[in-house]
Amino acid sequence: MVDTPHLDEEALAELQDVMEDEFGILIQTYLNDSRERIDNLKAAIREADADAFARTAHSFKGSCINIGAPRLGELCRDAEKAGLENRLNDAAPALEAIETEFQRVTRALESLMAGDAR
């Protein structure tokens, strides 16, 4: 898992190709979505709702895979699993790992965008 890259350059290149001018919008949409999802994961822990935690992690996982953030996707999968298995104790560390990875992905995507803009 440690080997899984933060960003999948190939997937992102294809997305860029597909989205053309809308690539920037897509990245912004993804980042906004993700922030909202992280808030939802926090709320789920607060309310001890393992089910909601798993569902949100599942959706988050899907969009991470699609956008080309595989390591974040794997962390989401771990979180989904914890939720499904009702391990609320493991949820908080899983969320912490997600937040940390998300910071990295955000930075990497933003620099990609900046580079792209250049």
Add this chain to the structure above:
Amino acid sequence: MDEPGAENGPLKILIADDSDSDRLILKTLLKGLGHDVLDAANGRDAVRLFQSGAPDIVMLDALMPAMDGMEAARQIKRLAGERMVPVIFVTSLTEAGDLAQCLEAGGDGFLSKPYNRLMIKAKISAFNRMRLLHQALSRQRDAMRERNRQLLEEQHVARRVFDNIAHTGCLDAANIRYHASPLSVFSGDVLFASPRPAGGMLVFAGDFTGHGLPAAIGAMPVAETFYGMAGKGFDGSDILREINQKLARILPKDMFCCGVMVEADFAFNQLRIWNGGLPDGWLVRSSTERYSLPSLHLPLGILGADQFKAEMDVVRTRPGDRLLLMTDGVLECSDAAGNLFGEEGVRLALENAGNEGHPFDALMRGIEQFTGQLNFGDDLTLFCLEMIDEAGLAVLPDALEPSSLAGPTEWTCEYEVRERTLGEFSPLPLLFHICMEVPGLRRKSGEIYTLLSELYNNALEHGVLELPSEWKYTQAGFDRYYEERTVRLGRVGGHYIRFRFHHKPVGPGGRLHVVCEDSGSGFDFRNHPALQSAAVAHSGPRYGGRGLVLLKRLAESVRYYGEGNRVEVVYEWCP
């Protein structure tokens, strides 16, 4: 029809995903492939968009808020009805159980994340091919359904027309039982029964080669000929000749009609029967005593008039005897293993009937047990006629409305049949027709026909042919009588039978004088018991005396002249 049909043409695709970024990617991908996209962020909006936008293909995320993809798939499939709208789940689910749930909800396939342009393109075109195939099949099925509906409707219309010609006649009589499907005419089976003007019945059961419309079309002229001629008093042989000739003329070479004609005379207790190509008929007296009535002729519509033999065989019967007729469908019934019911099946069923059981029920039960089916289709006809005392038959309603046309009331007419014609032609239908022209006399058609046929048959059989009526008292003599009758009809040179009619109106009714004279040597009418007193009417069912007794009962007066070869009958009638 603007079918988004062409295999590579643009499609309208509905996508639903709560992840904005995923939705954006998919939407852009699909648009890039040339399709129109409707998008929703949850299941509920997806269902709504499906109703308003009528997309060709639907792509759903499995897990969504408000309504998840499975429920949306169920509702969309329900709304689509018979229309094939592929539903593809776009999902990162990997558990087999979860995927199975998607399929159970009506999903047709999956597309996993991350999206791959080539994969999406291939999936869309695969599902579009499936959709188009389904569409083509549905159209064909609808077309077939419509054709079938049309065909059934046409059959029902044709059936109504057929029924107008071949009204059920007297098939509803108390002594008749039959099985014939309402649409059996389209499998080639026909069944007619008609009361005869002078009493008794005529029955015809037929089976045309072929099925469907051709078989039914052949049935029309047969029905019309049968009922038309039977009502005018023609006998079975005349009608057979006419039907044969008509069918030979109108049917294609490979089409013909197997048939049985039966003249039932309940007063005489005899049947006259002609079987051309149908399975053996049966005269059933008891479970142990029965007689087969096999086919002795070619079917109708094959032979030319000069080769066609329409002579009917005479069968003596007893009250309670039952005549069974059937079409090939009975013998051709098969069981689950494909064995045929056959003549053996008929024989066994009749043997098992016992003395109490009705042979009709026994045979129907036999077929049911053999085939294991309660409904054995359209293509078999079974008919049973019981010989009963004519008095027991409810009077058959006179279907004829009194004519509003004025007709002859004051007339005379002389008609003479001579020489060879005596052996070849019966003048009865013609004479009957002349009398029926008198307004009001039609209501007495039964009596008039009886009167004329008694006069004519006496003149022919006893006068011209000099057949002794005593012969008819025994079975041996009975057979001899009819053999001899045929022989002597070939030697009628120098003979004649002459009818002279005179009708005049009397009050609201009228008086009909009939003089019938023949060239025979007459008989000793002065000492004939039937002409002496009313007492002879009780002397028993002696066939020889029956005719005279009948005449005396119907007519005002019956007088013999000359050597007994001229008889004058006065018939008075009131409407």
